[in-house]
């Protein structure tokens with residue numbers, strides 16, 4: 129039996145901790161925050177509505193192994209997420225852009241996918257070569273849809289104009305020519321945990337061989353007495369930024385109370401204007417989130433910012449066009465690879481944006497290899 133340290137009680141840390149404990153190891157989990165569940169942390173607010181502190185977390189995947197693993201710790205409420213975009217004139221249209229969005233924006237009456245494809249071809253402004261995100265979007269959907277749905281969002285989120293971003297970043301964006309309004313339509317499993325994410329984490333970490341210490345930041349001295357450490361802290365911070373800093377975008381969350389009678393029935397509304405905010409979430413509109421009947425509900429509005437302006441809350445690794453930060457990360461990772469006791473895991477340990485199902489899958493793969501070797 130090894131004595132192991134896990135840094136971070138988000139999905140990366142919790143999956144590692146549980147699998148290591150199941151394999152017979154003794155595991156201590158520390159987290160600098162005062163709660164478990166990392167960025168998936170949710171709780172029931174005094175007004176009776178469940179809220180996700182770090183923005184809406186919608187579970188979606190086509191990975192049966194991940195669903196099977198997580199289902200040991202939670203039941204599920206089926207939920208297929210839909211998003212609308214708010215236009216300047218107050219109308220709300222489906223996002224990703226689909227046939228109904230095109231009809232609403234252009235005042236057309238297109239009926240079929242063929243109609244939509246022909247229409248998009250007629251408004252497209254083909255460019256050659258296609259280098260920037262703007263080149264790609266203008267070439268496929270033209271200026272009006274690009275400037276309405278993609279340019280302001282990109283500016284707010286990344287502080288970049290589409291002309292400064294690589295085409296690869298937007299190539300995977302969906303433009304639909306049918307009427308399907310589902311946000312994650314290609315994923316076979318879409319649901320929310322019945323009692324919330326935090327309750328699922330409590331069950332994951334509830335094991336005789338796991339102990340959890342909160343409000344505890346990692347320090348190098350903590351390694352004494354441990355055989356190995358699985359670490360989800362930012363890798364550059366671990367090395368005291370000596371090769372340079374890996375930057376992130378962050379989000380400020382503005383929460384407000386509203387009378388239930390006047391609240392939106394839609395969970396997520398994206399803004400298309402040039403203001404600082406990207407979207408709003410009405411928590412009561414998600415299944416299982418109105419835990420107690422009350423007259424008030426909650427809304428969260430998101431405002432992207434630099435992580436340095438938001439108490440160093442690191443959310444989205446920055447992908448620059450020259451991949452400068454990716455190569456900086458690789459230099460840190462190469463150094464970490466020479467240490468057979470310290471393993472960097474999760475979003476900030478590996479400097480990549482990962483959805484929940486991806487971080488769970490990566491963690492299951494990583495930890496099972498370690499267990500097989502040990």
Ligand SMILES: Cc1cc2nc3c(=O)[nH]c(=O)nc-3n(C[C@H](O)[C@H](O)[C@H](O)COP(=O)(O)OP(=O)(O)OC[C@H]3O[C@@H](n4cnc5c(N)ncnc54)[C@H](O)[C@@H]3O)c2cc1C
Nearest residue numbers: 136138139140160166167183186346361474475482483484
């Ligand atoms: C705004 C937002 C919305 C999202 N929405 C979705 C969604 O809808 N669907 C989806 O699948 N995914 C979503 N995600 C992604 C999801 O949050 C991640 O996949 C998941 O949280 C990654 O888990 P993690 O363990 O790698 O990181 P985290 O959840 O961030 O956990 C890392 C933990 O490590 C702790 N830690 C860091 N440094 C130290 C230190 N020095 N000492 C001790 N502890 C430390 C932190 O406090 C944190 O609790 C969203 C992310 C964001 C930011």
